[in-house]
Structures are given as C-alpha cells and as structure tokens.
Amino acid sequence: MAYLALYRTWRPRFFADVVGQEKTVAALLNAVKENKMSHAYLFFGPRGTGKTSVAKIVAKAVNCEHPSAGEPCNQCSSCLDINQGSFMDVIEIDAASNRGIDEIRALREQVRIAPAQGKVKVYIIDEAHMLTMEAFNALLKTLEEPPPSVIFILATTESQKIPATIWSRCQSYGFHRLTxxxxxxxxxxxxxxxxxxxxxxxxxxxxxxxxxxxxxxxxxxxxxxxxxxxxxxxxxxxxxxxGVVDENFLNELFTSILIRDAEKTLYFLATALEQGKEGQQLVHDLSMYLRDLLLYNLIGNKAKFNIINDFENPVLQQLKKNHTSPRQILSAIKLLMNTGEKLRFSEGNKFLLEIAFLELLNFFHSDDHEEKKGDQAAAVTRAVRHNTADAAGEADAKLWTAILAKVKEQKIPTHALLSQGRLAGIKEDTAFIGFRKGYKFHKERMDEKVNKDILENVLKQLLNREIKARFFFLSDEQSNDYIINKAIEFFGEDIIEIKD
Ligand SMILES: Nc1ncnc2c1ncn2[C@@H]1O[C@H](COP(=O)(O)OP(=O)(O)OP(=O)(O)O)[C@@H](O)[C@H]1O
Ligand SMILES: [Mg+2]
Ligand SMILES: [Zn+2]
Missing domain, CATH: 1.10.8.60 (Helicase, Ruva Protein; domain 3)
Incomplete structure (x- = not known):
C-alpha cells in the first residue's frame, strides 16, 4: 500500500475532529442542523488551518444519508464517496490551475443542472484569490441568482485579493492560526x-x-x-x-557576540556548518532568536517567544545588564536578513557568513551611544564620570540604594517612579539621574515639584548640603515607538502584541 502522508490520514472527518476554529465550526454545525445553509461561503486564513477540511465536512453534512445532530455519518455511500473524492456533486476546483479557469467558465451552465447523485451540489473553490477577473465576474453572476441546491465554498489564504463584490455575497469565516x-x-x-x-x-x-x-x-x-x-x-x-540549532547553541553563539569574542564566534559558526546546518537556516534561526530578544527588550515578560523557552534564559538578564537597546538588536536582525538574502544566490558561502558574524560583534558594543556627537545625555554622563571619579562606581551604587530607601519611607509612589532611574553621579550641587527612553512617563513625573522636592530633601539629609536633582534620558535618541513600528514592519502585526 502506498504511504499516505500523515496530514492526509489525519484530515478531520467530523466537525468534532476539527482542532480550534470553534466559532466557525459551531456556526456551520448549527446551520446544517437547522437547515439554514447559505448559498455561498468564503473561508479565509493561513495555510494548513482547516479551510479545505471544513469545506469537505460541510459537503458531507449536507449530502449525508444518515446525518446526526448536523454531523455527517462518514459511513453512507455519499460520505464515503466524498471522502474519496469521487462524489459527482461535490466539485473541487483549484483556481490556481488553468483548468480552474475553464471550469469556472463552464460553471454557469452546469450549476443549473440538478444534483445527480446527492441532495446538494457543493462547489469547493480552493485558492480562490487566484481567479481571474473574468472568472470572478462569471462567479458573481452565479452568486447573484443562486440556483437552488447549490452551495459555493471559496477558500483562500489571501483574503485581500478577493473583490468586495464577492465578499458581500458570501458568508465569511476567518480561520485562525492554531495555538x-x-x-x-x-x-x-x-x-x-x-x-x-x-x-x-x-x-x-x-x-x-x-x-x-x-x-x-x-x-x-x-x-x-x-x-x-x-x-x-x-x-x-x-x-x-x-537542521536547526537550538536555544542553548544560540545562547552561546550570541553571548560570544555580546562579549565581542571573534574567535569563539567563528568557532560556533564553523561548528554549526560542520554539523551540516545550512547557512541560510542558521541565519534564519539566529534572526528568530534575536526577534525573541527584541520582544523581551520592548515588552518584557509579555513577550511570546519563538525560540527561547522561558524567561529564565540567562541571556535575557545579560541584555538588561548591558543596557542593550532595541535599536542594536534591530540593526543586527537587518544585517542577518540581508545576509540571508545574499546567501540565496550563493549557496553555502561560508565567507559571507563569517563577515556577517564579525560585523555583528560591533553592534552590541555598549559604550557606542556615549560617543555620539550632540548627544546631551552622553555629554552629561561623560562630564560626571570625569569630575567625580571617586563618587563613581560602588560609592554611587550605595548612595543610590540609600536615596531610594529614604524616598520610599516618605512616599511610595515617588519611589516607584524614581526606582526606574539610575544615579549617574553628583557634580558640584547637582545630582544627575538618568532614565532610559522608555521611561519618559517616570522622568516627567519626577520633574514635577512634589516628587522633586521629596528627592531633594532626601539628598539634603544624606549629604548635608543643598543638592538639586536633574533628570535626563540615557542612551539612544530614538523613542521606543519608533522601534516598535520597525519591529512590526519586520515581523508583522500579529506577532508583536503591544499591550498598554
Ligand atoms: N483545524 C484543523 N483541525 C484538524 N486538522 C487540521 C486542521 N487544520 C489543518 N489540519 C491538518 O492539515 C491538513 C490540511 O488542512 P486543510 O487542507 O484543511 O488546510 P487549508 O486551510 O485548506 O490549507 P491551504 O490554505 O494550504 O489549502 C489536514 O488534512 C489536517 O491533517
Ligand atoms: Mg486548502
Ligand atoms: Zn453519511
């Protein structure tokens, strides 16, 4: 016996077998039960989510000799013939093939002929978005005066290519990606x-x-x-x-990039290739991994990962510690995407990969943002570093902890705002406190008199002199909204969930 692919063996035969798509299935089952079928349906959604399968179940349900509560029996000759694809009144048309177009042309006459074998003729038009304008028009005419005992089911992965005139004459059901x-x-x-x-x-x-x-x-x-x-x-x-590399491998590879260890990075690359990984696949996997990191960077614990398994991944903590910005990760993804594109035309080009990986080493150099000219925040940070050498480092960290503790004693909400900042240093009579760009709200609230007064009082208590507080933004000049937009451009809206 010929081997039948699993996905065929496991084509759902009853409505109850369908995974997910609950609302659609419930609505259709109900329509069959109550004999309230529409003349035309449009099933749209991503590939492999059940559109054709459900269309066939509908075809069986309306033709079954012994239906039960809307479900087909899958035992009568109609059901068996439909499962086999040999039932005369269930006509499957593949709109993507040339024959499909001819079939639609012929369809206008044929639909008037009563069902030969069963109760209802069912036309299943797959890849409906591929119909030509001419075919759509022919179909439209038919849908305008639907003959009795005929049901059309159009299925498509590209709903935006279906004309509005067709939409308006069909009952439409969206099929979702399964969880x-x-x-x-x-x-x-x-x-x-x-x-x-x-x-x-x-x-x-x-x-x-x-x-x-x-x-x-x-x-x-x-x-x-x-x-x-x-x-x-x-x-x-x-x-x-x-032929994919797993999370652990990507962790190690990426860590070697983060710490700018060229030798290790090249070693990981060579190892992957030696083990038979395709260059393009490796680039793809690393991009997906970076996509996870980017989401984590943007929305923290709300991120849904593709490759990373959980929030315990040590690289996530490392990113926080390094203050890696979304922009750095995005640049890296861009580079990888370009490389992937180039690799398509030069299979197995190890040299291209090496160059790309070595270039990546520069992307996560965390001091970069301080070098930028005209960046006020960076200038402040630098000035602070130079002039208060002894106040830097550990002493600053201790002082900051003390400040936060005292502020907390006075007012918890103020503490909540301030705790998202960092003490960059104290120069003369001014304390510089930096916020990352995403913490605009926190910085602005801290600039308000009530909150600022509390902090300045605490500073006075701790340091025995009048000290003004000044807040500024750390790192990039880009706002997070820009980054989110970029991320959506790359990954599509449905992958990135932005919750307020
Ligand atoms: N919702 C689902 N429930 C159960 N099995 C499913 C489901 N979706 C897909 N499958 C499995 O995948 C196979 C293909 O599904 P189906 O042909 O219905 O997808 P489709 O949405 O029509 O895809 P395409 O857009 O590529 O034509 C089925 O035979 C079945 O094994
Ligand atoms: Mg299909
Ligand atoms: Zn039956």
Whole structure:
C-alpha cells in the first residue's frame, strides 16, 4: 500500500475532529442542523488551518444519508464517496490551475443542472484569490441568482485579493492560526497512534516551527518518522531533521557576540556548518532568536517567544545588564536578513557568513551611544564620570540604594517612579539621574515639584548640603515607538502584541 502522508490520514472527518476554529465550526454545525445553509461561503486564513477540511465536512453534512445532530455519518455511500473524492456533486476546483479557469467558465451552465447523485451540489473553490477577473465576474453572476441546491465554498489564504463584490455575497469565516498547545495536543495524539513517544520538548519545537499551521506540523512529524527507527522522538531528533540549532547553541553563539569574542564566534559558526546546518537556516534561526530578544527588550515578560523557552534564559538578564537597546538588536536582525538574502544566490558561502558574524560583534558594543556627537545625555554622563571619579562606581551604587530607601519611607509612589532611574553621579550641587527612553512617563513625573522636592530633601539629609536633582534620558535618541513600528514592519502585526 502506498504511504499516505500523515496530514492526509489525519484530515478531520467530523466537525468534532476539527482542532480550534470553534466559532466557525459551531456556526456551520448549527446551520446544517437547522437547515439554514447559505448559498455561498468564503473561508479565509493561513495555510494548513482547516479551510479545505471544513469545506469537505460541510459537503458531507449536507449530502449525508444518515446525518446526526448536523454531523455527517462518514459511513453512507455519499460520505464515503466524498471522502474519496469521487462524489459527482461535490466539485473541487483549484483556481490556481488553468483548468480552474475553464471550469469556472463552464460553471454557469452546469450549476443549473440538478444534483445527480446527492441532495446538494457543493462547489469547493480552493485558492480562490487566484481567479481571474473574468472568472470572478462569471462567479458573481452565479452568486447573484443562486440556483437552488447549490452551495459555493471559496477558500483562500489571501483574503485581500478577493473583490468586495464577492465578499458581500458570501458568508465569511476567518480561520485562525492554531495555538502552540492545540498543535502539541494533536501531535501527541498522532504520535501515539503511530506507536511512538513524542517527548514534550520535541512536540513544542515542532509546533513552534509550524507557526500555527497543523499541516506543516504533521509534515514535520512525518519527516522525522521516516528517519526515525526508535520508539522515542526527542528534541534532538527534531533538531537533526529540521537542521536547526537550538536555544542553548544560540545562547552561546550570541553571548560570544555580546562579549565581542571573534574567535569563539567563528568557532560556533564553523561548528554549526560542520554539523551540516545550512547557512541560510542558521541565519534564519539566529534572526528568530534575536526577534525573541527584541520582544523581551520592548515588552518584557509579555513577550511570546519563538525560540527561547522561558524567561529564565540567562541571556535575557545579560541584555538588561548591558543596557542593550532595541535599536542594536534591530540593526543586527537587518544585517542577518540581508545576509540571508545574499546567501540565496550563493549557496553555502561560508565567507559571507563569517563577515556577517564579525560585523555583528560591533553592534552590541555598549559604550557606542556615549560617543555620539550632540548627544546631551552622553555629554552629561561623560562630564560626571570625569569630575567625580571617586563618587563613581560602588560609592554611587550605595548612595543610590540609600536615596531610594529614604524616598520610599516618605512616599511610595515617588519611589516607584524614581526606582526606574539610575544615579549617574553628583557634580558640584547637582545630582544627575538618568532614565532610559522608555521611561519618559517616570522622568516627567519626577520633574514635577512634589516628587522633586521629596528627592531633594532626601539628598539634603544624606549629604548635608543643598543638592538639586536633574533628570535626563540615557542612551539612544530614538523613542521606543519608533522601534516598535520597525519591529512590526519586520515581523508583522500579529506577532508583536503591544499591550498598554
Ligand atoms: N483545524 C484543523 N483541525 C484538524 N486538522 C487540521 C486542521 N487544520 C489543518 N489540519 C491538518 O492539515 C491538513 C490540511 O488542512 P486543510 O487542507 O484543511 O488546510 P487549508 O486551510 O485548506 O490549507 P491551504 O490554505 O494550504 O489549502 C489536514 O488534512 C489536517 O491533517
Ligand atoms: Mg486548502
Ligand atoms: Zn453519511
């Protein structure tokens, strides 16, 4: 018997088998039950999320000889024929093929002919966005005067390419990317049926790679099963098959970049290539890893990671300590994306990779921002450093702790604001306190008289003299909003969730 791909074997046959898409499934099931089907549907959403599968379930449900509570029986001859693709009244048209266009042309006459075999003719038009203008018009005419006993189901991954005139004549349902958990659950079920144990972190890794599409997830599992002879699938097995490098490897590689260790960085690169990783894949994985770091940098614990497993990852703490800015990470991602692009045209070019990685070493040099001309904050920081050498370092840290403690005694909200700042130093009669750009709100509140007075009183108590407080912004001149916009440009709105 020919081998049937897992994703085909596991095509859902009942509404109840469909993973996720609850609202859509409930609405359709209800319509079938109450005999209130519409003449035309538009299913839109990312690939491999169930559009064609649900369309076929609908086709069966309306033609089944023994339906039960809206579900098809999957046993009568109609159901069996539809599952096999040999039912005369369920017509699948692939709009992407030339034949598809001819079929739509012929469709206007054919739809008038009553169902031959079943109760309802169902036209499933896949990749509907590929229809030509001419085909859309032909379809539109039909939708304007829908013949009885005909249902059209249009499915598309590119809803923006469907004309408004079509939208307005269809009932539309959006299919969503499946969640990581939903995919993990189904993967485990499938693995179990194949009599293999899929370890938890292996399932998570596959799901991450599938990016919300169940077909892709099942295809990855399929590939692994082909290579795999044992009964257990570990994370390493997944990594081997996908040719990806894991979180630990990326941690080490990135750390060597952060500390500007050229030798180590090149060593990691060579190791990955020797182990058979594709250059492009490596660049892609590192970009995805940096994407995680960028999100963490922007929205902290609200970030949803693709590669990093949890907030315990030591590199996240390192980034904080180094005051790495989103802009630095973005520049690095940009460089990697350019490199990935170049690699497409020069397969396996190790030299390109080496240059790119060495260039990365410069991106995370944390003193860079102080060198910029015209940057007032940097000038202040420098002045403070030069003139109060002994007040710098440890002494400053101790003083800052004492200041925060005293402020807290006086007013907790003021402490909450101030604690996001850092004492850069005290020069003559002025204390300079820096805030990172994202803490504009904190800086502005601290500039208000009430809060400033509290701080200046504390300074006077601690240092026995009148000291003014001055607040300024640390590091980049770019605001975080700019960075967020850039990040959206790179990754698409749905990946980045910005919560206030
Ligand atoms: N929501 C889902 N529930 C259960 N299985 C699913 C689901 N989505 C996808 N699958 C699995 O993926 C396979 C392909 O799904 P389907 O053809 O329905 O996706 P699609 O949305 O039509 O994708 P495309 O846009 O690429 O045509 C199914 O046979 C099934 O194994
Ligand atoms: Mg499909
Ligand atoms: Zn049936």
């Amino acid at each position: 990581l958990e939903e995919i993990v659950v189904r993967l485990k079920e499938v693995a179990e049926a194949q009599k293999v144990l899929l370890e938890a972190d292996a399932a998570v890794l596959i799901s991450q790679r599938a990016n919300g599409g169940l077909r892709d997830a099942l295809s990855i599992l399929d590939q692994i099963l082909i290579y795999q002879t044992g009964e257990v699938i570990s994370k390493q097995d997944v990594l081997d098959v996908l």
